[in-house]
Amino acid sequence: MKTAEIAQRYLTFFEKNDHLIVPSASLVSDDPTLLFTVAGMVPMIPYLTGVVPAPHPRIADVQKCIRTNDIEEVGRTARHGTFFQMLGNWSFGDYFKEGAIRYAWELLTSSEADGGLGFDEKDLWVTVYETDDEAEAIWRDIIGLKPERIQRLGRADNYWNTGQPGPGGPDSEIFFDRGPAYGQDGGPAVDDNRFLEIWNLVFMQDFIENIRGKTEFDIVGELPQKNIDTGMGLERVAFLKQGVENMYESDQVRPVLDRAIEISGRPYGEVHEDDVRFRVVADHVRSSLMLLSDGVRPSNEGRGYILRRLMRRTVRSMRLLGVDVPTFPELFSTSRDAMKIAYPVLETDWTALSTAAFAEEETFLRTLAQGSTILDLALDETKKSGQATLAGSEAFLLHDTYGFPIDLTLEVAEEQGLSVDRAAFDALMQEQRIRAKEDARSRKRQLADVSVYRDLRAEGETVFSGYDELETESRVL
Ligand code: ATP
Numbered sequence: 001m002k003t004a005e006i007a008q009r010y011l012t013f014f015e016k017n018d019h020l021i022v023p024s025a026s027l028v029s030d031d032p033t034l035l036f037t038v039a040g041m042v043p044m045i046p047y048l049t050g051v052v053p054a055p056h057p058r059i060a061d062v063q064k065c066i067r068t069n070d071i072e073e074v075g076r077t078a079r080h081g082t083f084f085q086m087l088g089n090w091s092f093g094d095y096f097k098e099g100a101i102r103y104a105w106e107l108l109t110s111s112e113a114d115g116g117l118g119f120d121e122k123d124l125w126v127t128v129y130e131t132d133d134e135a136e137a138i139w140r141d142i143i144g145l146k147p148e149r150i151q152r153l154g155r156a157d158n159y160w161n162t163g164q165p166g167p168g169g170p171d172s173e174i175f176f177d178r179g180p181a182y183g184q185d186g187g188p189a190v191d192d193n194r195f196l197e198i199w200n201l202v203f204m205q206d207f208i209e210n211i212r213g214k215t216e217f218d219i220v221g222e223l224p225q226k227n228i229d230t231g232m233g234l235e236r237v238a239f240l241k242q243g244v245e246n247m248y249e250s251d252q253v254r255p256v257l258d259r260a261i262e263i264s265g266r267p268y269g270e271v272h273e274d275d276v277r278f279r280v281v282a283d284h285v286r287s288s289l290m291l292l293s294d295g296v297r298p299s300n301e302g303r304g305y306i307l308r309r310l311m312r313r314t315v316r317s318m319r320l321l322g323v324d325v326p327t328f329p330e331l332f333s334t335s336r337d338a339m340k341i342a343y344p345v346l347e348t349d350w351t352a353l354s355t356a357a358f359a360e361e362e363t364f365l366r367t368l369a370q371g372s373t374i375l376d377l378a379l380d381e382t383k384k385s386g387q388a389t390l391a392g393s394e395a396f397l398l399h400d401t402y403g404f405p406i407d408l409t410l411e412v413a414e415e416q417g418l419s420v421d422r423a424a425f426d427a428l429m430q431e432q433r434i435r436a437k438e439d440a441r442s443r444k445r446q447l448a449d450v451s452v453y454r455d456l457r458a459e460g461e462t463v464f465s466g467y468d469e470l471e472t473e474s475r476v477l
Pocket residue numbers: 039067070079080081082083084085086197198199200231232233234235236
């Protein structure tokens with residue numbers, strides 16, 4: 001079953017059950033505190049809080065999402081994309097726990113011939129919040145799920161809130177058991193790789209206050225209007241239905257993976273680190289394309305910075321797969337073709353999108369070429385002076401002034417039989433971060449494009465911890 005068909009079945013099912021179908025909002029969220037739309041509920045916040053009356057008490061949609069905080073997982077787990085689509089249904093003061101659970105179960109388990117997704121109920125498990133007897137009873141007594149298939153978990157896993165005083169509530173999640181080949185027995189409480197989360201049903205019922213931490217807060221009352229907020233990962237359902245190993249091999253992503261394999265001439269499925277790189281490329285190309293199509297352009301701050309990082313990690317990954325010539329023309333057009341049925345705008349806006357993507361790749365390839373020349377000189381000098389270690393300050397200069405990634409410095413040095421003084425490099429990075437943070441506080445910056453990283457860290461940190469991400473990069477790439 002193709003991804004587009006799963007989305008269609010979802011919408012048809014909820015439309016039939018009196019939901020108003022609305023189009024996806026932009027990836028660029030209206031909420032100034034959020035860089036991107038990270039979940040289907042983001043554009044629904046005004047309706048959920050009651051600030052704006054909902055156009056209908058029941059809504060459903062397919063929402064484009066970006067989650068940069070999942071970047072470390074991309075290509076390593078089966079289930080995390082930086083871009084993905086969340087199928088969502090909402091009730092604003094209308095149906096509550098029983099309705100949400102019944103709808104989810106019916107859609108998942110009714111046969112394909114009946115318009116359902118045709119999951120076998122033998123493969124499904126659920127979790128509920130530890131004190132949510134009501135939800136557990138619905139699963140057990142109304143749905144008829146065996147009690148051992150229902151697990152209770154605490155706040156960290158099964159309680160939703162925004163981190164602010166206001167609405168909160170328990171949730172119930174549905175998992176697919178991929179089988180013993182994928183991990184140990186014991187349900188989702190034990191293994192989140194074998195037991196793959198597909199759908200989260202949030203029951204917004206409480207008013208919470210006194211927020212002291214993610215799981216430290218007081219439930220002080222009930223909401224006057226109880227709401228349902230659900231989110232199901234379209235790509236997760238797609239890859240399970242398609243019988244492939246992970247979301248990067250599902251039909252909207254796989255063509256880019258295949259194109260990268262072809263271009264590199266390396267095999268897929270033999271060397272783990274190469275496989276991760278192929279999957280990172282497939283994921284990041286698609287995310288970049290979708291961000292471009294929502295009007296984001298690569299730059300040195302905010303959303304543009306994230307886009308730039310995604311594109312540059314793609315270039316780095318391809319390079320580590322042995323390709324140092326431009327690949328965006330092929331990879332991006334492949335992603336466009338895989339996504340355009342769902343997003344025809346990719347084709348109509350192609351000229352503008354592709355121009356921006358290809359220019360970014362060329363700029364970064366020039367940066368890499370320039371950095372390589374400087375690095376070769378520094379390595380020669382090091383050898384001539386009889387040292388076996390490149391000074392941390394040289395690695396830092398390359399990184400800081402030329403935007404030349406540290407992992408690349410490490411790699412090239414190693415090729416030439418030298419090491420790099422990583423401790424000194426890290427210390428300089430740390431100093432730089434502190435400086436950048438102070439700078440960012442004291443002035444609003446106008447950034448030149450010469451350096452990729454210089455001056456960026458402060459912006460990055462306000463976004464999703466630029467440094468962690470750089471660290472990640474050296475690990476992932
Ligand atoms: P996980 O625990 O697997 O990281 P999550 O609990 O963070 O998922 P939710 O915030 O509950 O996910 O989002 C609702 C649904 O959206 C999930 O059940 C999943 O199907 C899907 N989803 C979440 N994050 C991603 C992602 N990075 N890529 C693809 N699908 C995702």
